[in-house]
Amino acid sequence: MTTHPHKTTPRLARQPVSHLTHPLQMQTFHALWISDVHLGSIDCKAEFLLHFLNHSQSDYLYLVGDIVDVWALKKRVYWPDSHDNVIKKILELASNGTQVVFIPGNHDEAFKAYADSHFRGITLAKQHIHESITGKRFLMLHGDQFDSQVCVNRAYAKLGDHLYDVLLWLNRQLHAVRSTMGYPYWSLASYIKLRVNKAQQAINQYRDAVLRYAAKKQVDMVVCGHIHQPELSEHSINQQLLIYANDGDWVENCTLIAETLEGDVQLLKWNEQTLQAETVANIVLRHMHDNPITPKKQHVA
Template identity: 45%
Template sequence: MPQARLQARTLFISDVHLGSKDCKAEFLLHLLKRIEVERLYLVGDIVDFWAMKKQMFWPAEHHQVLQQLLKMAKQGVEVIYIPGNHDEVMRKYRHPDVASIRIQKQAIHTTAKNQRLLVMHGDAFDAETCHSQWLSLIGDHLYDVVMFLNRQTHKLRKKFGHNYWSLAAYVKSQVGKVEQVIGHYRTAAVREATKRKLDGIICGHIHRPEITKTDGKLYVNTGDWVENCTAILESADGELHLLRYTDATMTKSAEEAQVLNRGREQQHAT
């Protein structure tokens, strides 16, 4: 698989859940090391303080992801950190800048196409959409079992040379009411963008990656690095792309990566 550098204007990632056994830090670390980007948005739940309260878990790869983020910030990448509910303690941080990383409750991002997009984690919509319903549908304990099986499935597939496949995401997709809850979440997010007279919204929180248009507004969900291993990338021409990582390789073809790089070159040429 190609290991060429990937160039882009902006990268959006969320729901990494460092400190959780379910975090796929190795995939994210590979992406961060190979991408050249002007701006990076950390859209919440980067560190899972909830999980670490239950059990302390901090392997070397989790530390390396943090080190890589700090390195990128020091090298001139504009890093904007928008805390989520699992790292909400950072919302109370009094200093807006930490090691060259700017902490904000939310942001408005303007793409190269002059689209103005609200960037926020998305837990603010819980009261309206009852996002926690999908957890109650299968039960907290059952979800823990599913995530345990997800880890074991990944280990087994890796042993036999197969790419990562999310058992957890598959199970959730089979629960019909989960799709209904996600639809309510999408509607609430688009409503917020409309209320603010923006062109759309980029959020995370529900671990369901997506780029779509709803009621004329752009709805973008970054997904996660627990189940789906996804990020949103803005190319030089302002187009948004959903990237998936499995076993340190991108499922997007090498040709698509070249298109992104070519867009950047054309922008510099003009």
Template identity: 60%
Template sequence: MSTSSIIGNQCQSQPKNRPGSLLKHSFNALWLSDIHLGSKDCKAEYLLQLLRQTQTESLYLVGDIIDIWAMKRRMYWPESHNQVLQQLFIMAKNGTKIIYVPGNHDEEFKAYAGFHLWDVSIAKEHIHTTLGGQKILMLHGDQFDSQVCVGKALTKLGDRLYDLLLLLNRHLHRVRTHLGYPYWSLASYIKLRVNKAQQAIGLFRAAVVSYAQDKQVDGVICGHIHQPELSQQGKIFYANDGDWVENCTFIAESEWGELQLHKWDEQEKCSFVIASISLKRKPKSLKQQVA
């Protein structure tokens, strides 16, 4: 596997169609997590634009799709959030394979692992096989909180502090929008500059990678920490698909066998590839060649 373009580098957008036509994203597989439907910070409108433009063989929902924690504090469910769910069900009805791995904010759904809900399969973990034959483990990541020295009580406290940051984010976004500036995340800016936050991200990454190595897979895709990343970690690759409350990012496997980290651009109404890994086809074993 070869790695190219690291987060923060200049990226190119998808090619635009003619004026008035709908730009289509076509993938073999797509991973989304930390959408947080039911939270005021969910960027449902942007996600809906992506889903309506996207064709994909498989769609993986990597936890915290519905924010039950937020709705227990205050019920919030605008029409745009309902439309996101409806679009997911439409995609499932039209043949997209959708697998949902619940996280900590929607942990109530973990009890339904192994069942189907409106054409959506629910699982605790899942392994995706790429076009090139690589095995990718998919999990949310909340199971590693104890290894990052964060218990459930501290997680909820941190969640409240994070909510405060996102509240400031919302007010800042209104001002920037009024002035004609694009979306910018204050929360992400602070996380990238606080040493303790960076240490926690590093511990989380190491725990996820170690777990994936024990599973003997080629790579792992997770969510949970709202920190998008696509990088090579020794013999396996680590991908975090980010979130839809501050980063608006996702992971996709292209139809030509490339794993990509995308970021949604609300002004261009399309996604930009900000990191990618070329997935070379795995050589067949002698037994497979004889067969």
């Protein structure tokens, strides 16, 4: 499913979100998976993530890589209060009983040296397995180890990085214009990326590589990030039913993966107008193996 701009009436489209009259509800989950926040980057939507964290609660919080963008900070020091507040909120959650696990990615790979250690209630690991309410095993990893299986060649990889930077710059300009008109955030970068054949090819190759690895690990689901392409889909690998869950990011898509209190898995997307994370896709795990293995239609934010 491709992301399209939210359609609203002209009056509501120009109504600032601060004018919402209904009280915001606390969203409760068993587990949350968030990746590719890129704190320290000018494109990070830290305010959106902070609002979500302030109005949600979960037993487990999994940070699946690229939470801090060390690469961006080396080029330019950018650390506004909102970025600092996200870190403080995560530490607060860890100190108040939420089990927090941090799996470093490639942009914060310096933390990989501290795998299997603990810091202020946060566990660091290279990979981790979560056992769901329904007894399913979820493998989580950032996904940068599969880059060699995705990039066609080094030239395409470098070109892709430069083009992505241009798309994010265009994203910022468009968001600034839409904000002055009262319209919610919408990702131009994601919209264009889904229509470029080379990008689609890389996304498919990445998904296949992650699924092959997860099948060898004999798990029920794999959660990853890295490519900034949110997705929740079911696949059959060698007669084994596997769920592929990609968190997406908080740079262009503002998405995450969640396990509900009933044990279902959801792909959620932040809605700037309702100030809530809304369900894009849902997979019921309670009866996952009751029916013959048939891969289902992919759900992509």
